[in-house]
Each structure stands twice: as C-alpha cells, then as structure tokens.
Amino acid sequence: MDRTFKLEDLAREADVSPRTVRYYVQRGLLPAPAFRGRDTVYTEDHLNRLKAIRKLQEQYLPLDAIAAEMGQKRPEEILERPAPRPIPSVRGERWTRYEIRDGVEIHVRDDVATSVGNLASELAKLFDQGGPYR
Amino acid sequence: MMTSCLRVPGGRDVPLRGVEVEGDVFGGHAHVRVRQRYQNDERKPVEAIYTFPLPSDGTLVGFSMTCDGRKIEGVVKEREEAFASYDDAVHDGHGAALLEQERPNVFTASVGNLLPGEETLIEICYVQKVQADEGALRVMIPTLVAPRYIPGTPSGDRTADGREAPTNRVPDADRITPKIGEVDYGLKLTLTFDLGQNVEVESPSHELSLAREGGKVRASLRRGDVALDRDVVVTARGVDKGPMKTVALHRDGDEGIVALTVVPDLGGGGEPPRQDVVFVVDTSGSMAGDSIGQAQAALRLCLRHLREGDRFNLIRFSSGHKALFRETKPFTQRMLDEADDWARNLIADGGTEMLAPLLEAIDQVPDGVVVLLTDGQVGNESEILQAALAKRKTARIYTFGIGTNVSDALLRDLAKQSGGAAEFIHPGERIDEKVVAQFARATARRVTDVAVSWKGIEASELAPNELLPIVDNEPWTLYGRVRGRTGEAEIRGKLDGKPFYLAVPLDLERAKAEPLLGKLWASERVRDLGVEGLTGRRADRMKGRIVELGVKYGIATPFTSFVAIETRTGDRRASGYPETRVVPVNAPAGWDMMKQPRRAKVTGQFLSLGVTAFGRPPAMGRAPAAPMPMMADAPPPAVTAKGGGGLVGAVKAFFGGGGDALSMNEDRYAGIAREDATPSDPITPILQAQLASGLWGPADARDAVLAAETAAAMWKLLDAGVRATHPVHGALVKKAVRAALALARRVKGDAAELLRSLAWLLSEGKRDRAAIAAELPAPPDDVRLIARVHELLAVVHPH
Numbered sequence: 011m012d013r014t015f016k017l018e019d020l021a022r023e024a025d026v027s028p029r030t031v032r033y034y035v036q037r038g039l040l041p042a043p044a045f046r047g048r049d050t051v052y053t054e055d056h057l058n059r060l061k062a063i064r065k066l067q068e069q070y071l072p073l074d075a076i077a078a079e080m081g082q083k084r085p086e087e088i089l090e091r092p093a094p095r096p097i098p099s100v101r102g103e104r105w106t107r108y109e110i111r112d113g114v115e116i117h118v119r120d121d122v123a124t125s126v127g128n129l130a131s132e133l134a135k136l137f138d139q140g141g142p143y144r
Numbered sequence: 145m146m147t148s149c150l151r152v153p154g155g156r157d158v159p160l161r162g163v164e165v166e167g168d169v170f171g172g173h174a175h176v177r178v179r180q181r182y183q184n185d186e187r188k189p190v191e192a193i194y195t196f197p198l199p200s201d202g203t204l205v206g207f208s209m210t211c212d213g214r215k216i217e218g219v220v221k222e223r224e225e226a227f228a229s230y231d232d233a234v235h236d237g238h239g240a241a242l243l244e245q246e247r248p249n250v251f252t253a254s255v256g257n258l259l260p261g262e263e264t265l266i267e268i269c270y271v272q273k274v275q276a277d278e279g280a281l282r283v284m285i286p287t288l289v290a291p292r293y294i295p296g297t298p299s300g301d302r303t304a305d306g307r308e309a310p311t312n313r314v315p316d317a318d319r320i321t322p323k324i325g326e327v328d329y330g331l332k333l334t335l336t337f338d339l340g341q342n343v344e345v346e347s348p349s350h351e352l353s354l355a356r357e358g359g360k361v362r363a364s365l366r367r368g369d370v371a372l373d374r375d376v377v378v379t380a381r382g383v384d385k386g387p388m389k390t391v392a393l394h395r396d397g398d399e400g401i402v403a404l405t406v407v408p409d410l411g412g413g414g415e416p417p418r419q420d421v422v423f424v425v426d427t428s429g430s431m432a433g434d435s436i437g438q439a440q441a442a443l444r445l446c447l448r449h450l451r452e453g454d455r456f457n458l459i460r461f462s463s464g465h466k467a468l469f470r471e472t473k474p475f476t477q478r479m480l481d482e483a484d485d486w487a488r489n490l491i492a493d494g495g496t497e498m499l500a501p502l503l504e505a506i507d508q509v510p511d512g513v514v515v516l517l518t519d520g521q522v523g524n525e526s527e528i529l530q531a532a533l534a535k536r537k538t539a540r541i542y543t544f545g546i547g548t549n550v551s552d553a554l555l556r557d558l559a560k561q562s563g564g565a566a567e568f569i570h571p572g573e574r575i576d577e578k579v580v581a582q583f584a585r586a587t588a589r590r591v592t593d594v595a596v597s598w599k600g601i602e603a604s605e606l607a608p609n610e611l612l613p614i615v616d617n618e619p620w621t622l623y624g625r626v627r628g629r630t631g632e633a634e635i636r637g638k639l640d641g642k643p644f645y646l647a648v649p650l651d652l653e654r655a656k657a658e659p660l661l662g663k664l665w666a667s668e669r670v671r672d673l674g675v676e677g678l679t680g681r682r683a684d685r686m687k688g689r690i691v692e693l694g695v696k697y698g699i700a701t702p703f704t705s706f707v708a709i710e711t712r713t714g715d716r717r718a719s720g721y722p723e724t725r726v727v728p729v730n731a732p733a734g735w736d737m738m739k740q741p742r743r744a745k746v747t748g749q750f751l752s753l754g755v756t757a758f759g760r761p762p763a764m765g766r767a768p769a770a771p772m773p774m775m776a777d778a779p780p781p782a783v784t785a786k787g788g789g790g791l792v793g794a795v796k797a798f799f800g801g802g803g804d805a806l807s808m809n810e811d812r813y814a815g816i817a818r819e820d821a822t823p824s825d826p827i828t829p830i831l832q833a834q835l836a837s838g839l840w841g842p843a844d845a846r847d848a849v850l851a852a853e854t855a856a857a858m859w860k861l862l863d864a865g866v867r868a869t870h871p872v873h874g875a876l877v878k879k880a881v882r883a884a885l886a887l888a889r890r891v892k893g894d895a896a897e898l899l900r901s902l903a904w905l906l907s908e909g910k911r912d913r914a915a916i917a918a919e920l921p922a923p924p925d926d927v928r929l930i931a932r933v934h935e936l937l938a939v940v941h942p943h
Contacts, residue, residue: 028224029303032231035721036191037305042721045235073302 014051024060031060039063039077058085065089157185158328159192159258160727163372165333169283171383172390172405174274174335176202176285180266184258189718191234191256193305194727195322197286199272200249200553203667204699205660206269207706209241209255211262212716218243218706220698222691226705230254237718239710241266245700246319247525248553250289252304257718271660275619276383277581281339283379284568287331287372289322290549290732292521293428293496305726314523321523325728330369335378337361343380348572349548350376373730374548377570393626393652394661401665402603402626403658404633404648408591410616416587420455420472420512422505423447425487426546428462428496430521430732434571435547436492439517442544442569443487445579446515449875450475452837457508458483462494465501472508477843480836496521499528503535510537513586516558517544520551526674529557540564542582547571549732563590563613576872583875588616591637591644596622600631601650607668613637614644623665629653666697827864830857831876838876838883847887851895852941854884858902859937868908881907885916897921898936901929 021028031052034040040059043052062085066076079088104119159182167176178198184190198204207218218241221229226242233240234256241264242254251268258264274281296313306321308314333350337343338360345354351366363378392403423446425439443458450456455472456479459465468486473479498518505514522528532541543555545568552568559566565585567578591614596606606624614620614637622633630653635646670690678686687703694704712718834857835843841853858880861867868877881903888896888903897920904916904924917924 026301027303029227030301032227033301033303033305036724042235045232045237045720047232047236050232050235 012054013057014053015057016051020052020056020060023057024064026060026064031056034060034063037073037077039073039080055085058089061085062088158727159184159190159255159725160194160329161263162329162369163196163287163331165285165331165335165376167283167285167333167335169274169281169335169337169339169380171276171339172273174272174283176270176272178268178270180253180268182255182258182264182266184260184262187260189257189259189722191254191722191724192258192727193724194253194255195246195289195304195306195320195729196251196253197249197289197551198251198268198270199284199286200247200556202270202272203660203663204243204245204251204268204270204706205663206267206698207241207243207700207708208267209239209708209710210265210267211239211259211710214710216708216710218708220695220700220704220706222695223703223705226707229709230256230707233709233711235721237720238712239264239716241708243268243700243706245702245705246316248557249286249551250320250553251700252319257712257722259716259718271664278577279381279383281343281380281383282377282568283335284550284552284570285333285376285378286549286552287374287376288549288729288732289320290519290521290551291321291324291430292523292551293430294321294523295495295497295499296524305724308523313527317523322729323726324731327372327728327730329372329727331372331376332365332369333376334362334364337363337380339380339383343382345378345380347376347378348570349374352378371730371733374733375550375570377568377573379573389648391648391650391652391655392658392661393655394658394665396625396662398627400626400652401623401661402650402652402655403621403623403661403664404650405619405621406614406635406646406648407619408614408616408646410589410591410614410639418453418455419450419586420509421446421450421515421586422456422472422508422512423458423515423517424501424505425458425460425490426462426496426498426516426518427460427490427492427494428521429493430496430519431547432492435519436490438546438569438571438575439544440487440490442517442546442575442579444484445576446583447480447483447487448831448834449579449583450480450836451879452476455509455512456483457505458486459501459505460490461497461501462492463497464494465497465504467504472512475836477836498522499524499531502528502532506532506535506539510535510539512539513564514539514541515544515582516541516555517546518555519547519549520545520553520555521549522551522554525551525554525557528554529561530674532558533561536562538563540586542586543567544569544578544582560612563615565618574872580872580875585615585618588618589639590615591635591639594635594637597634597636598626598631599634601626601628601633601652603627603633605669607665607672609669609672623661623668625665626650626652663697663699666693667699667701669693670699670701826860827866827873830860831873833857834876834880838879839887847891848895851887851891851899854880854887855895855898855902855933855937856941858884858899858906859933862902862905867906868912877906881912888919894936895940898933898940901933901936905929905933 015023017028017031021031031040035042040056043050043056059080062080063076065088066079071079161181161183164179164181165176167174180194182192209216209218220226223244227244230240230242238257240256244252246252253266255264255266274283291307294308294311294314294317296311298309299312300310300315302310302318303316304319305323306318307323308317308321310317337345342356342359343361345352345361345363347363350370352363353366355362361380365376388407388409390405394401423443425443427436431439447456452475454475456475457472458468468483502514502516539562541558541562542564543559543566545552545555545566548571550568552566555566558564565582567582569575569578594611594614596611603624603626606622608622611622612620614635630649630651633648633650635648637644670693673686673690690701690703693699694701700706833840835841839850839854840857841850845853861877861880866873866877868874868881870877884899884903888899891899900916900920901924904913904920905926907913907916922928
C-alpha cells in the first residue's frame with residue numbers, strides 16, 4: 011500500500027509550504043488530489059513530483075521549463091538522472107565580454123564569436139523591449 | 145506591444161469584466177466601495193486571481209461576494225485558515241472568495257468556481273482618513289499594482305504567479321508583482337463630496353463630470369470606462385477647517401473606543417531654527433518620463449526654501465547611489481548653483497536600491513531632515529522602514545510621492561513614524577504648493593516628548609503606542625479604549641524646551657458616535673504591532689495579537705484575511721479543481737520604459753514647471769518693468785511694460801481704486817494663485833533668480849548693486865500681488881523681506897529706505913510691520929509709500 015500524506019505532512023516532507031503545493035496544483039505541476047474534505051490525501055507520486063521539481067529548480071530551470079519537463083518524464087526518471095556538470099574552462103581560450111545592461115554581461119568565446127554574430131546587441135535590444143524591470 | 149503573460153492558452157477571456165468605485169467623502173474620512181465584476185465566458189468553472197491596490201491608509205471594513213442573487217458577507221480568519229477554508233470550498237465544488245493583504249496597499253482577491261455564464265460581484269469596503277490641509281482635501285485611489293523593484297537573490301518557492309520570483313530580501317515578491325498583459329476591463333468611479341458647502345472639485349488625473357445635489361458634489365469620471373493605469377486623484381478646495389478638538393466614541397459594552405483629535409495652534413515662534421537637510425532622489429528606471437522632471441522641479445523649489453546658515457546635501461540613487469557632497473555643506477549661492485546643475489543632470493535608469501542611500505542620508509543628519517523624492521515602487525518596504533527608523537535619532541523624513549502610480553505605503557510609514565509628513569504629486573498637480581507645505585511643516589513648532597494622562601476616565605491600549613510629536617496646525621489623533629463618563633485628557637510635552645500643557649475635556653455621554661471606530665482603533669493597533677525584526681516566540685506572540693484583533697474587529701491585516709463561501713448544491717456545484725485564470729494588469733501610464741531606448745535622456749527640466757500654474761498678475765495698467773540684468777541666462781520676464789496710467793494710477797487700480805479703499809483684500813491675493821496658468825508668467829523667473837541669501841543680483845556684487853536689484857525684484861513681486869501672505873510663494877517673499885532688512889542696515893540712505901519701504905509693503909502682520917515702520921522716516925501708508933518707492937527706485941535703480 012502506497013504511503014499517503016495530509017497536505018501539511020507532504021509539504022514538510024518535500025520542504026515546501028502548503029501554499030506552494032497548492033500553487034503547483036494550480037500551475038498543473040501536480041495533479042489535484044481527490045477531494046475528501048478533511049480526509050483529502052496526497053500520494054507518494056505527489057512527493058516524488060515535488061522532489062523532481064526541487065531538483066530541476068536547482069538547475070535554475072524556470073517553472074515553465076519544469077512544467078514541460080514534467081510533462082514528458084516521470085518524476086522518478088528526473089530524480090535518477092545525474093545533474094549536468096559545469097563545463098571546465100580550458101586554458102588559452104579567449105573570451106570577449108559584452109555588457110548588455112548595467113550589471114549584466116554575456117561572455118562569448120572568440121572562436122565562435124563570428125557565428126554567434128551580433129547576439130550581444132540582439133540581447134541588449136531584448137532587454138530594452140522586455141522591460142519594465144524596475 | 146507586449147504579449148499577454150497569462151496562462152490562458154488560446155486567448156480565452158479574462159474573467160474580470162470591470163471595476164467600479166463609489167465613495168462618500170466627509171470631512172475627516174471617506175467611505176469607499178470597490179466592486180469587481182467577474183464573468184466566466186468559458187465552458188467550465190474557473191478560478192480568478194486578481195492582485196490590486198487599495199490606499200495604504202485605508203482600513204478594510206467589509207468584503208462580500210454576490211452571485212446567483214445571493215450576497216454572502218465575508219468573515220475574517222487567520223490567514224492560512226482562511227486560505228484553507230477557501231481552498232477546500234473551491235476544491236469541493238462550492239463558490240468562494242478570499243481577500244488577502246500582501247502589503248498595506250496590495251491585496252489579492254481569489255474567486256473560485258466562477259460558473260460558466262454567471263456573474264459574480266466582489267465588493268470591498270474601506271474607510272480612509274482624509275484631512276483638509278489649507279482648505280484643500282485630496283483623495284487618491286490607486287488602480288494598479290505597478291511593477292516594482294525587487295532586491296535580493298532568488299530564493300524560496302513561489303506561491304503565486306507574479307512576474308518576479310521570491311528573493312531573500314522579498315520572500316513574497318511573486319505575490320506583489322502581477323503580470324502585465326492585455327486588459328479589457330475598465331474603471332468607473334463616482335465620489336460624492338459631502339462637505340456641507342460648495343467646494344470646488346477637480347482632478348489632475350482624469351476628466352470629471354460634476355453634479356451638485358443639495359450641499360453635495362458628485363464627481364464621476366467623464367469617460368465611462370477608463371484604463372486602470374494611473375492613480376485617480378480628486379481634490380476638493382474651499383473645505384472649512386474642521387474644529388480644533390474633536391472627540392468621537394464607539395460604545396462597546398460598558399467600555400468604549402475613543403478617538404481624540406487635536407489641531408493645535410502653537411503660534412509662530414519667530415525665526416525658525418537652522419536646519420540640516422539631505423535630499424534623497426530616486427532616479428531609477430520607473431522614474432523615467434514625467435516623474436523625473438517633477439522630481440527635479442520639486443528639488444529645485446525645495447532648494448530655494450533653504451536659508452543661508454542651513455546645511456544640505458543631495459543623494460541620487462538607482463542601482464547604486466551617489467551624493468553631491470561628501471558631507472553636508474553650508475547653503476550658499478555657490479552651493480546652490482552646484483546643486484541646481486546636479487539636479488538638472490539627473491537621468492532615470494536602473495534599479496531602486498533605496499535602503500543604502502536613505503541610511504547614508506540619516507547618517508549625515510541624524511537629528512535633521514531627510515527629504516525623499518520617489519514613486520515608492522520597491523518590494524522591500526519593511527526592510528527599509530525598520531532600518532531607517534532604527535538608524536535615526538530625531539531625524540524626520542519628509543516624503544514626496546511622485547508620478548502617475550505611486551506606492552504610498554512606505555512613503556506614509558516613513559513619514560508618519562519619523563514625525564515627518566508625506567505629500568503626493570500627480571502629474572498636473574501644483575508642485576510648489578506641496579513643497580511649501582512640506583517646508584512649513586518641517587520648520588513648524590512642535591511639541592515633543594508627548595505624554596497623556598487621564599482624569600475621571602480610565603484609558604488603556606492607546607494607539608499609537610508611542611505618542612507622536614504634536615505639530616503646529618497638523619491634526620494629531622489618539623485612539624484608546626476607555627471606561628467612564630466625563631473627565632479630561634491632559635496632554636503634556638515640551639515646546640521649545642519649555643513645558644507644554646493642554647487639557648481636552650471629555651464628555652463621553654455626548655461624544656460624536658462613530659460606529660467604525662472599533663475597526664479604526666484595531667487597525668491603528670495592528671500598525672503598532674509590527675512583527676518585522678522580531679523572531680521566534682516574540683514574533684509568534686505579536687502575530688497572535690494581530691490575529692486576535694483582526695478576527696475580533698473584522699479587519700484585514702497581514703495575518704488575517706476575509707473569506708466568503710457560498711455552499712452550492714445540484715447543478716451549481718462543480719467537481720474537481722477549476723483552472724486558474726490570473727488577471728493581467730495594465731502597464732503604468734507615463735512609463736516610457738516599455739518603448740524608449742534605455743539611455744533616453746530625460747527632458748523634464750525645471751522650466752517644465754508650466755504644469756504648476758503660477759498666478760496671473762491682477763489685470764491692471766502695469767508699471768514700467770525695470771530690466772533685470774542679473775537674469776541674463778534666465779528666460780526674460782514675458783510681460784513687459786504696457787505703459788499707460790502711470791505708476792500711481794496703476795497702484796490705485798491694483799489696490800482697488802481710491803486711496804481710502806486700500807485695505808488689503810487677502811482673498812484677492814489668495815485667489816491669484818488659483819488662476820489658470822498663463823504662458824506670460826512674470827513671477828517664476830523672478831523667484832528662480834532669487835539668490836540663496838534671499839536677495840537678487842550677481843552673487844558677488846557690492847551691496848549697492850544687490851540693493852538696487854533686490855528692490856527691483858521686490859517691486860515686481862509687489863506689482864504682481866505676490867506678498868508674504870501669498871499662499872504659494874509667501875515663504876520666499878518672507879525670506880526676501882528678512883534679507884532686504886538686513887541689507888538695509890548696511891547700505892544706508894535712499895537704498896536703505898527703499899528696501900525698508902518695500903519690505904513693509906510686502907510683509908504682513910502688525911508686529912512685523914511695526915518693527916519695520918520704526919526705521920522708516922515717516923509713518924507708512926500704502927499710497928504714499930508706493931509713490932515714495934517709485935521715486936526712490938528711479939534714483940537707486942535708474943534703468
């Protein structure tokens with residue numbers, strides 16, 4: 011028999027607030043449990059999903075991307091998959107820094123700079139259109 | 145055009161159809177009802193979530209949901225408990241509505257199981273204090289939770305769909321940043337001013353249609369449905385000053401809640417003391433457009449209210465901050481010029497890191513005055529408030545809320561809790577009046593170390609808990625729980641170092657009944673019981689007391705929410721969770737961040753003061769205007785000599801005809817300032833050219849030259865009817881009069897007599913005038929003195 015959880019217990023187990031659980035249900039990241047008043051329970055699957063969401067968040071994925079990922083894979087698959095490792099830097103590579111806004115830079119390795127073209131300026135434009143940030 | 149950020153695939157409708165606001169404005173307070181109309185045009189039930197603003201100084205007193213012909217009143221519960229009731233009801237297929245307070249001025253309404261085709265009405269009622277100041281009263285109704293700056297690094301989990309993710313410094317950023325999208329709901333608004341007389345009602349923000357009904361004025365938006373993209377500001381002028389002392393009571397069993405309001409007349413105290421002032425200006429991206437120009441104009445006017453001997457500094461901030469001087473500097477002409485240049489070159493761009501510059505300002509003047517100019521659009525309000533209050537010794541913070549969308553909560557709290565004051569400037573409103581009001585308050589006499597004792601009446605649980613200073617002419621209110629019938633409240637404190645005493649008789653049997661007083665008292669208590677900065681058990685205890693007050697008195701607080709539930713059966717009962725529709729909001733009006741290039745240089749400059757409608761001079765044969773060489777780089781006064789009539793004739797026309805009719809008609813002067821703006825405003829250039837000392841002329845000129853130029857400028861002010869009693873420019877005229885009298889002691893002869901004569905003509909009050917008259921060769925008289933001034937002017941300033 012699968013473990014079941016009251017909302018508070020599930021939230022504690024997954025280290026999120028009950029309000030966050032509710033929010034994920036709203037967003038479609040978690041299926042809604044069947045309503046049984048005070049006896050409403052969540053399942054092991056809910057817990058796994060919450061853990062998978064947490065793992066994807068640690069990889070700095072936004073919620074929309076997480077939703078897409080969760081739509082394609084079972085939570086167990088996500089949990090088992092190793093996290094991507096940071097790319098080690100290679101000596102002697104030349105990089106150019108572009109400031110696209112005060113405090114925001116992108117770095118482009120020189121040997122791909124031509125193929126990337128004017129990515130930096132495109133990004134800068136996007137920043138301008140994407141406001142309001144403040 | 146930004147695309148909708150809504151999670152509404154396939155462009156389905158937003159269920160919010162419209163917002164209607166109706167308010168009754170009485171002397172002292174306004175009752176306002178906000179109705180949100182929802183309709184679901186989809187095939188299945190949905191839940192709507194709408195993040196919207198209310199004024200931060202309002203007290204929420206009612207919440208209801210009406211659907212299918214039934215109105216269900218909300219009840220107040222502890223926040224998470226209220227949410228659970230709502231969530232369970234919605235999950236179980238019933239109808240429910242929840243109102244949560246995110247900030248004193250940001251609320252979230254969740255309305256669940258909106259049934260297909262059915263209309264649901266949510267009504268929110270609040271009471272707001274509105275205080276007439278100098279006969280004018282201002283009602284501001286926010287319409288939009290505008291994008292605000294969220295400091296900190298991402299941290300924590302979302303509980304809502306806001307544009308910003310939670311950060312370590314704003315853990316609920318996702319709850320206060322509604323997404324901007326396409327909006328097809330609008331606003332209807334009607335305010336009824338019941339002020340018992342014929343007041344003049346105007347709006348700088350919207351076109352109004354006005355109707356008088358008996359003694360009331362009904363003001364509604366001329367256009368039926370306007371965009372919710374800017375504050376609605378409505379002002380009423382000609383409001384009587386309320387009584388100096390009022391006592392209102394709400395009976396609560398054998399106890400009562402009393403509100404005691406005093407508008408003290410502490411009298412003028414001679415020359416105000418020297419001041420240390422640091423101006424802190426928000427130059428973040430959200431100030432781009434009109435706002436930065438207004439801030440610049442306000443700043444330059446503020447600078448002109450400083451006097452020689454004051455010390456000052458300016459700090460601008462966006463993502464970082466920078467001060468003009470390393471420490472405060474004495475206010476001199478050279479410093480004023482530097483400050484003007486600095487203000488002229490402000491550019492709005494970047495973040496809103498307000499905390500560090502505010503603390504630096506307080507650090508520079510721990511016992512002085514900080515003037516903060518901002519739109520208040522930040523998410524870390526309580527962090528800033530707590531740090532600023534902890535840092536100040538007796539420093540007072542005066543705030544200017546600037547722009548079409550101002551977040552008022554932080555500005556009001558900083559001002560109120562530091563003993564300062566807040567003013568708000570919507571585009572089109574007169575900046576000068578507000579600057580004058582703030583400086584009048586900053587230099588007004590005040591009673592400090594205030595304590596109250598009660599005779600014949602038992603009083604407890606006072607709010608505010610820490611009594612605020614009593615400022616001359618500003619209403620001072622104290623709430624408390626009382627027992628007894630008649631007695632006295634004895635207010636004691638210190639005024640200019642001497643003991644102050646005021647006894648207010650209390651006759652609770654005959655006090656004005658005010659049924660909402662319980663709620664107002666409770667909400668004032670809640671404001672006192674902030675939990676910021678507390679942790680562990682103390683925080684829990686504080687929270688417990690807030691919840692208790694919220695639930696008992698039925699008010700929304702950070703820890704209590706309103707919830708209304710309609711139990712449904714049969715066809716109207718839904719199954720399973722509804723899908724959620726987040727209501728998008730407009731982009732704020734006047735924000736050019738969306739369209740304009742990032743480095744767009746701000747064009748708002750001091751001369752855009754056109755919005756501030758300076759007075760038109762009285763129609764009269766104008767005296768020949770003396771050229772004013774020192775204003776070479778200022779725009780020349782647009783009004784030039786029209787000749788005709790000669791001076792004395794002009795003077796007679798000006799003062800109302802015959803020599804005997806020279807009584808100074810104050811109303812007439814007061815009226816001048818309210819006339820429409822005219823492009824040919826002769827006053828602005830004169831006042832802009834006034835030196836830091838209060839005189840006119842090249843700053844380094846000899847006394848004789850200063851005397852001549854000052855006399856010429858004062859003559860022009862007199863000619864335009866701008867005297868010491870002028871409602872707007874009075875302070876600058878007084879400064880000129882004082883400086884002229886001091887100069888007269890140095891220059892002797894004709895120039896001295898000329899300056900003294902002009903000082904007498906421009907000044908006000910028997911005592912001031914008598915002091916000046918003592919130094920004049922003959923007892924003054926308006927007509928003779930004006931003729932004499934004309935003679936002397938020809939000698940001293942022969943141009």
